[in-house]
Amino acid sequence: MAVNINKILILFSVVFFSVTIFAGEVFPPGGEHEGKNVEQPIEFPHNIHVKDNKINCMYCHTYARRSKVAGIPPTSKCMGCHKIIATDKPRIQKLTEYWEKKQSPKWKKVHDVPDFVHFTHERHLKKFVFDRDFPVENVKEVCAFCHGDVENMTVAHKVKPLNMGWCKSCHEANGGPGDCWKCHK
């Protein structure tokens, strides 16, 4: 009986140990890129929303957890707040004009990998957030692997290389696929 309990204890600690390794160890990618600010129809301040008002990245970029794209929120979502918040500010008045004309500001792309590259947000968020029970309120730390410190940006710009060598080295460090056809259709 004693032996069995010991075996169980050993099994337990082995399982516990492996779970900690699998769940905890993540090697964020290095690399830097000096992306220019992209001129947008309305300058959208991430810092005011994320840092000052604690709005979660995925509240606006809703699709990130379940599809290829993260998605830019529709104007209706902005107006949920801006019908009453900061209505005296010029940028909000411009936003309201779009809304009244039933149009959306034509946001320009900041990050854009070539079309022959297959990338999906869903798999990466599953791996780095949901599979390891990472607190969703801190998801910005995972977005930051690939987008940098958006929380402090007054205008979104590209700060990570997002080129092949960069993707591959993060795959190598974190057990992602190395086969050409996984990233190229």
Ligand code: HEC
């Ligand atoms: C959950 C509420 C909420 C949502 C949703 C939201 N905002 Fe805001 N936004 C705020 C708050 C709060 C401020 C700060 C207001 C202040 O300083 O008085 C702000 C400030 C701003 C400002 C700066 C205004 C200025 O000149 O000081 C802009 C521009 C802006 N928002 C655009 C947007 C756009 C575009 C969207 C949709 C993509 C959006 N907001 C969605 C709450 C929100």
Ligand code: HEC
């Ligand atoms: C209130 C809504 C809102 C929140 C919260 C928000 N974003 Fe955004 N985000 C936008 C809008 C609107 C744009 C388009 C304007 C732009 O690119 O500056 C955008 C653009 C971006 C882009 C550039 C998209 C491209 O074209 O490549 C990235 C990356 C991004 N957001 C990441 C984040 C991250 C990471 C967080 C959390 C730290 C976050 N966002 C929180 C509304 C939001």
Ligand code: HEC
């Ligand atoms: C593993 C790297 C990685 C992570 C993690 C990541 N992104 Fe991205 N993101 C990218 C790449 C690469 C692109 C460009 C995709 C393209 O051009 O097809 C992109 C594009 C975007 C865009 C613009 C296009 C779109 O998909 O709508 C937004 C917005 C965005 N990311 C937001 C986020 C947010 C918010 C998070 C965290 C919840 C996040 N990303 C996490 C790599 C990443």
Ligand code: HEC
């Ligand atoms: C933070 C590290 C990291 C970065 C940066 C990263 N990946 Fe990944 N990626 C992973 C990991 C880990 C997996 C495996 C996820 C799993 O096991 O579910 C993965 C999975 C994938 C898959 C899914 C493959 C399949 O089996 O369907 C594709 C496609 C992919 N990555 C493409 C890219 C591209 C393209 C880039 C660069 C623009 C990139 N990744 C950047 C870590 C990363």
Ligand code: HEC
């Ligand atoms: C982890 C994802 C990933 C893997 C695996 C991968 N690639 Fe790529 N590849 C990319 C990305 C991202 C780009 C776009 C680079 C850019 O925009 O600078 C790219 C670009 C390319 C290009 C265009 C030329 C260039 O260098 O920009 C070729 C050719 C290419 N890859 C071939 C391959 C081959 C062959 C393999 C297998 C040995 C492979 N790739 C594996 C992500 C990957």
